[in-house]
Amino acid sequence: MQKIETPQVETNTDFEVRSLDTMCVNESHLTHKWYHNLKYSAVGIAFGIVFVKAEIISWFRIQEMFRLQSFHMYGVIGSAVLVGIISVWLIKKFNIKTIYGETIEFHPKTFNKGQVYGGLMFGLGWAITGACPGPLFAQIGTGATAIAITLLSAIVGTWVYGYVREKLPH
Amino acid sequence: MNIIEFIKQPWPWYVAGPLIGLTVPILLIIGNKSFGISSSLRHVCAACVPANIPFFKYDWKKEVWNLFFVTGIFFGGMIAAWLLSSPEPVQVNENLAQELATYGITDFSGLVPVQLFNWSNVLTLKGFIMMVLGGFMVGFGTRYAGGCTSGHAIMGLSTLQWPSLVATCCFMVGGFLMANFILPFILSL
Numbered sequence: 070m071q072k073i074e075t076p077q078v079e080t081n082t083d084f085e086v087r088s089l090d091t092m093c094v095n096e097s098h099l100t101h102k103w104y105h106n107l108k109y110s111a112v113g114i115a116f117g118i119v120f121v122k123a124e125i126i127s128w129f130r131i132q133e134m135f136r137l138q139s140f141h142m143y144g145v146i147g148s149a150v151l152v153g154i155i156s157v158w159l160i161k162k163f164n165i166k167t168i169y170g171e172t173i174e175f176h177p178k179t180f181n182k183g184q185v186y187g188g189l190m191f192g193l194g195w196a197i198t199g200a201c202p203g204p205l206f207a208q209i210g211t212g213a214t215a216i217a218i219t220l221l222s223a224i225v226g227t228w229v230y231g232y233v234r235e236k237l238p239h
Numbered sequence: 240m241n242i243i244e245f246i247k248q249p250w251p252w253y254v255a256g257p258l259i260g261l262t263v264p265i266l267l268i269i270g271n272k273s274f275g276i277s278s279s280l281r282h283v284c285a286a287c288v289p290a291n292i293p294f295f296k297y298d299w300k301k302e303v304w305n306l307f308f309v310t311g312i313f314f315g316g317m318i319a320a321w322l323l324s325s326p327e328p329v330q331v332n333e334n335l336a337q338e339l340a341t342y343g344i345t346d347f348s349g350l351v352p353v354q355l356f357n358w359s360n361v362l363t364l365k366g367f368i369m370m371v372l373g374g375f376m377v378g379f380g381t382r383y384a385g386g387c388t389s390g391h392a393i394m395g396l397s398t399l400q401w402p403s404l405v406a407t408c409c410f411m412v413g414g415f416l417m418a419n420f421i422l423p424f425i426l427s428l
Contacts, residue, residue: 086297090382092390092403093275095302108269109304110311116262117315122246122323123255126316127350129331135411135418138332144252145259146392152260153397160264173267175398178385184406187383188391192413194376196422197369199351201388202381203276205374206309210316213351215358219374226378227280231294237383 088176090183090234096174097167120207128199135196181239247325263397272304275390277381279309342426365428384409 088094120126125145133139159165160173167173195201198219200208205223208216230237266272283306285299328347331339336347344354360366381387384406386395392410395403 083297083301086293087302089294090385091275091278091281092386092395093273093278093305095270095272095304097271103303105270106304106307109266109272109308110314112262112265112269113308113311113313114315114318115311116259116308117312117317118319118323119250119255119258119315120312121316121319121350123250123252124329124350125255125259127329128352128355129329129335129347129350131414132418132422133332133335135414136332136335138335141252145256146388148253148256149260149393150396152257153263153393154399156260156264157267157397157399160267165268167268167271169270171271173271175273177398178395178400178402180402180405181385183383183385184391184402185409187380187385188406188409189380189413190376191380191384191387192410192415193417193421194373194380194413195388195410196414196417197373197425198377200377201276202280202377203309203312203387203389205377206276206312207316207319208351210313210318211320211350212317213349213353213356215356215361215370216351218358218361218370219356219377222371222374223378223381224280224283226375226380227277227382228284228288228290228292228295228378229375230379230382231281231284231292232290234292234294 092178094176096176097169097171099169099171116203117207117210120204121211126200126204126207126211131196131199183237183239186238243323247323249325249330259393260397263394266308270304273390274394275305275386276309276312277378277387277390278302279305280378281382282306339426344426365425368425368428380413 123145124130130142134142165173202223205216205220209220263274266274282299282302285295285297289295329350331347344352346352346354355369361370386406391403391406396407
């Protein structure tokens, strides 16, 4: 019985570290075999196809968005948020459970200065590369192999953030 | 026009946007996962080079779903490009096309301008800024902000979190500044 106590404590601190500066955390407390993760790959594939076919991964569409030359990206993000808001509202209202019967959890984020400084920095980078992190993966998939350099550089950027995190204003 | 030809056309925003929005409830329902992509970059760091940095000292295997998800995005991109691609060049706003032409960018055959993003450009100043420095800012900035377009703009706004609205506004301000005032100098290098 004693042994059950220890992993629980570890799991909690682990969640705290994992949820630092991160919107998307795994809220599930269940563990599954690795192949259960393939369903996320399936969602990813569908998502990647939408990214390409709606030209969301296009450097040109991103330039048009920031120069107010096209409504396309505003329409995409706006309607995505609207569908997201309605879906989350329905999940909360009808207390919809996961397919494993777990209650769906939401962890509200607190404000910190990183959302401003980091947000501006990401915005500057987004307009140069024409891609946020998701499209980087899809761009490489479409055969723009040189974007692997951009992706690698983004991983390095993430690592350097982790390295200097304590010294940055938050 | 058969169905495959229909799918091969570029999709309008009112089809793509709702499909992307549906990713939020789908990920929640199939496993209590909050939609977000930039965290995958952090999990790669935690898995490959944690280097005893507290920020990377967590059980990344718990978040491995995120890596499966982005691998799927990669293959989705591949499938769309190989099987569903439209033979037409990318439609570009005339003003943008004219402006880009003054920087010598005239090839609109791909979604990524091949004249800017290619292997032989990596070591030129312009290519280095656009691929290496740009990528670095995306990686550093998204983690500092706590999320990217998916985590903040879509998941964060869907759950009505005002810090995400602040972050999204900052993304847009940064993008406007870069595209309109700084990028012209970079492109003319």
